[in-house]
Amino acid sequence: MYDFDTPAPRAGSGAIKWDLRESAFGNKDALPFWVADSDYMSPPEVTAAVADAAARCVFGYTAPTKAYREAVAGWVRARHGWEIDPDWIVPSTGIVSELSNIIRCFTKKGDGVLIQTPVYDPFSAVAESAGRRVVKNRLIRGEGLRYSMNFEDLDHKLSDGVKLMILCSPHNPVGRVWREEEVRAVAHLCRKHGVLLVSDEIHWDIVMPGNAHFTAGLAETPDDLIVLTAPSKTFNIAGLKCSNDIIPDEKLRERLTRWKEKRHIDGPNSLGAVACEAAYTHGAAWCSEQNDYLAGNAALVRKTLAACLPRVGVTPLEGTYLMWLDICATGLGSRFLCDRLTKAGAILNDGWRYGDDGFVRLNIACPRAQLQAGLEIIVRCLGEALGA
Numbered sequence: 001m002y003d004f005d006t007p008a009p010r011a012g013s014g015a016i017k018w019d020l021r022e023s024a025f026g027n028k029d030a031l032p033f034w035v036a037d038s039d040y041m042s043p044p045e046v047t048a049a050v051a052d053a054a055a056r057c058v059f060g061y062t063a064p065t066k067a068y069r070e071a072v073a074g075w076v077r078a079r080h081g082w083e084i085d086p087d088w089i090v091p092s093t094g095i096v097s098e099l100s101n102i103i104r105c106f107t108k109k110g111d112g113v114l115i116q117t118p119v120y121d122p123f124s125a126v127a128e129s130a131g132r133r134v135v136k137n138r139l140i141r142g143e144g145l146r147y148s149m150n151f152e153d154l155d156h157k158l159s160d161g162v163k164l165m166i167l168c169s170p171h172n173p174v175g176r177v178w179r180e181e182e183v184r185a186v187a188h189l190c191r192k193h194g195v196l197l198v199s200d201e202i203h204w205d206i207v208m209p210g211n212a213h214f215t216a217g218l219a220e221t222p223d224d225l226i227v228l229t230a231p232s233k234t235f236n237i238a239g240l241k242c243s244n245d246i247i248p249d250e251k252l253r254e255r256l257t258r259w260k261e262k263r264h265i266d267g268p269n270s271l272g273a274v275a276c277e278a279a280y281t282h283g284a285a286w287c288s289e290q291n292d293y294l295a296g297n298a299a300l301v302r303k304t305l306a307a308c309l310p311r312v313g314v315t316p317l318e319g320t321y322l323m324w325l326d327i328c329a330t331g332l333g334s335r336f337l338c339d340r341l342t343k344a345g346a347i348l349n350d351g352w353r354y355g356d357d358g359f360v361r362l363n364i365a366c367p368r369a370q371l372q373a374g375l376e377i378i379v380r381c382l383g384e385a386l387g388a
C-alpha cells in the first residue's frame, strides 16, 4: 500500500500552488485547491530513480534513449491498449508549450482552432497568442450535471475554416472520460472536414472506477492525429517538464520535428526523462492505488456537499482529479465567490476562466485530511452565500 495521506512538504519549495498564495490571491495561509498538481509524494520508485541519477551527476543535453521510448510504448500498450511504434514518440517539455508549437507549425494566422468549452483556459490562450481564431463548440450540460458533446454544432463549426481541433480527453474541468463512440465520432468529423485532431490526453491515467479511457489513437486510421501524453499529472512530476507526443503519421511527425529543430526547441529534460522512464516502468500499482484514493476523496466531497449544501451541484467525476461544482444557486459569479472562499481560507479556481461562470473547480489530489479541512471552509463559506 502506498501512502497518500502524508502531505508533501511543498510550502516554501517554490511550488506555484503553495508559494503564490500571497502574491496571486492575497492570503498566504489559505489551503490551495487550485493548480492541477498533487500534494502527496510522487511514487517512491520515481524519486529513487531521480535520486540515483542525481548521484551520478549526469545532467547534460539529453535525447530519448531506446529504453525510454520502450518504457513509454510499454505503458501505452499495457494501460491504454494501443500498440505504438516507439519511433512515433516525439519528446516535448510540456503539453501547453507543445500545443503552441503544433498550432504554429500546422496552421496559419486567421485559421480556426476548435475547442470544446468549458475547458482548460490555456487552449484558447495559445491559439489566440498565435493569431488563430478560436472557435467554440460548447458542451451540453445534461441530467445530473453530466456533460456531453454537441455533435451537430461540432459538424457545423468544423466546416468554418477550422484547421485544428483540440480534444481534451479526459476533460478538464467537467470530469468526463469520453466513451469510445464519442471519441470515434470526433475523429470521424475531423476526418470529414480535413481537420487535424490534437488529443490532449494528459489526464488519461486518472480514471475513476467504472470508467475506461479510450485513446484517440484507436479511433481511426490515425494519419491526421497527434496524441499528447505525459507522466506529469499521473505521477506528480509536472516540474520535471517531460511529455510525449505520439504521432503515428510519418509526414506529420517529420514536419513537426523539423519545425522544432529549426527553432531550437528540444527536450526532454534529463531528470524528467529519468522520472518518466521509471514511472512508466514501475508505476502501475501506484497509479491504480492513486485512482482508488482519488475516488475516496471524490466520494467525501459528494457526501459532504449532499449533507451540508444540497443546493451545490457536483458533476460526476469520471476522470481527472478536478471536481466541477455548480454554485449557480448562490446567485453569485464564480470570481466573486472564489474571492470569498480565498478570504475564508480555501483557494479554488473560478469557472469563469474556463467559460462557465456558475461553477468552481476543486482539485482533490491531496491528503484526505487536507481535503476535509478545505471542505469545512467551503461548507461554511458557501453556506453563508446561500443564506443557509
Ligand SMILES: Cc1ncc(COP(=O)(O)O)c(C=O)c1O
Binding pocket: 036, 093, 094, 095, 096, 097, 120, 168, 172, 200, 202, 203, 230, 232, 238, 243
Ligand atoms: C488538459 C490539460 N492540458 C495540459 C495541462 C498542462 O500541461 P503542461 O504542464 O505539460 O503544459 C493541464 C494542466 O492542468 C491540463 O489540465
